[in-house]
Amino acid sequence: MRLTESKLERELWLTYYASDSLGIGGRIRERYEDFVVIEISEEGLLASEVKSSEAEGKGEYIWAVIEKRGVDSITAARIIARKLGLHPRFVSIAGLKDTRAVAYQFICIKGAKLEDILKISSPSVRVIYALRRPFSLRPGMLYGNKFVITIRNPRLRGEELRERIKEITCEIKHFGGCPNYFGHQRFGTIRPNTHRVGYFLLRGMYEEAFEEVVTKIYDTENGEAVRARKFFAKTRDAEEALKIFPYTLHHERTLLRFISKHPGNYKDAFRALPVSIRRLYIGAYQAYLFNKSLSKRLARGLRIDRAYVGDLVAFYAGPGLRRKPVRVLLVTEDNIDEVNKLMRRGYYELVLNVFGYRTRLAKGIQGEIEQEILEEEGLTLGMFRVKHMPEVSSKGDIRRAAMMP
Numbered sequence: 001m002r003l004t005e006s007k008l009e010r011e012l013w014l015t016y017y018a019s020d021s022l023g024i025g026g027r028i029r030e031r032y033e034d035f036v037v038i039e040i041s042e043e044g045l046l047a048s049e050v051k052s053s054e055a056e057g058k059g060e061y062i063w064a065v066i067e068k069r070g071v072d073s074i075t076a077a078r079i080i081a082r083k084l085g086l087h088p089r090f091v092s093i094a095g096l097k098d099t100r101a102v103a104y105q106f107i108c109i110k111g112a113k114l115e116d117i118l119k120i121s122s123p124s125v126r127v128i129y130a131l132r133r134p135f136s137l138r139p140g141m142l143y144g145n146k147f148v149i150t151i152r153n154p155r156l157r158g159e160e161l162r163e164r165i166k167e168i169t170c171e172i173k174h175f176g177g178c179p180n181y182f183g184h185q186r187f188g189t190i191r192p193n194t195h196r197v198g199y200f201l202l203r204g205m206y207e208e209a210f211e212e213v214v215t216k217i218y219d220t221e222n223g224e225a226v227r228a229r230k231f232f233a234k235t236r237d238a239e240e241a242l243k244i245f246p247y248t249l250h251h252e253r254t255l256l257r258f259i260s261k262h263p264g265n266y267k268d269a270f271r272a273l274p275v276s277i278r279r280l281y282i283g284a285y286q287a288y289l290f291n292k293s294l295s296k297r298l299a300r301g302l303r304i305d306r307a308y309v310g311d312l313v314a315f316y317a318g319p320g321l322r323r324k325p326v327r328v329l330l331v332t333e334d335n336i337d338e339v340n341k342l343m344r345r346g347y348y349e350l351v352l353n354v355f356g357y358r359t360r361l362a363k364g365i366q367g368e369i370e371q372e373i374l375e376e377e378g379l380t381l382g383m384f385r386v387k388h389m390p391e392v393s394s395k396g397d398i399r400r401a402a403m404m405p
Contacts, residue, residue, distance in 0.1 A: 002020050003017075008184075012192065012195075014291060014295075018171065018177065019171040019172055025153075026153050027153055028150070033150070034150040035101040035102070035147070036101065036104075036147065036149075037098055037102070037147055038148070039103075039105045041142065042141055042143050047104040048104040057132040057133055058132050060132075060134070061132065062109045062130050062133070063107070063109075065105070065127070066105060067104055067125070068097070068102075069101070077093055079122065079124065080120060080125060084109065084120075091108070091110075092107070092108045092136060092137055094141045095139065096185075104128070107137070114131075114132065138276075139276040173405075175304075177404040178405065180399060180400045182290060187287070187288070193213075194280065195285045197209050197213055198281040201278065201281050202282060204267075204389075210255060210259075210266045210270070214255055215232060217229050228252075232245075241256055251277060254272050255272070258272045278391070278392045279391075281392075282384075287354070289379075290353070293366075293369055296372070305350070307340055307348075308331065309364045310364020310367050311350060311364065312329070312350075312351050313329050313351060314348065314349055315328075315348055316348075325398065328351065328360075330360075351400055352398065352401050353398060354398065356395045357381050357384040357396065358395040359381050
């Protein structure tokens, strides 16, 4: 196990690597095609493998698969809405995908003709297939994502490269898998602050959340965005700021547009954002807390491929990509031997809490870690039932502690 050297990763509690060996070197994302993201539906269907012959079905909603490149998911949805003459609220997505990538993702449209949707094709967004369904696609309605990543110009070559990959793979397996952290994308790759916005929103600190979204400057931003943020921070003139804020900064522009008409009403300014985006901020804070819990577990020397008294484990069932947790069990002195035997056979997996108002805290050492985090953050589980903005409340979830390559 190796401690990260990255300051940002430490701040996001992406603290430990499973392997001790150095990597192979090289570069990723030199081209969009070097980073391919493919959504996996709840039924285990890969978005990139859906055939156009399946364009049928019934219902008022049209589900489509799009291929996007070089634009973020929200921009892609807006492009589709504009081409169809719809308000953006009639186009929904299940998840946000990387900008600098080729992504295949599911999208849902209401109020358009199927044949018009199938005609959409541009350098940044094209529709691959579409079918009707009787219900809408909502955020989070995914099993997960598949990634195809190309690494160019690795430092190692030939047999040395193969041996290093084999060595790292063996180390990961010996460690019990990779720590299943929420990665950089969940927090923002250019502005890694979605969890900070979630922290403020959860506590009803709307002005602080506004400042984090609109005025906080990060070193990785381009000059145009930095100038716009500095201008508003200095002048507090939202109407003038809208003239120079880049159109790609959708959330900032939405907040500024509202504040220009309703000065000081930061709470309702956030309500002008889609509820899916506000939930994303809360979810990012939950992800931050999960990472913190996992890192603190590893720091105490606890494994992620075996259970200790007080841990939570989940029984997974279903074929292939459709495997889902069907039962969560608290590990006790009475069942620990049987649980660990079943874990070795692949029936149970260690899970950690993603905090919410219905979370059942672990016991034992992991329970101590969770209580410690709640105290450090000044949190109670009841705070996730957000009374001042109920639509972003979260009951919580569980997540695998390890991911095996």
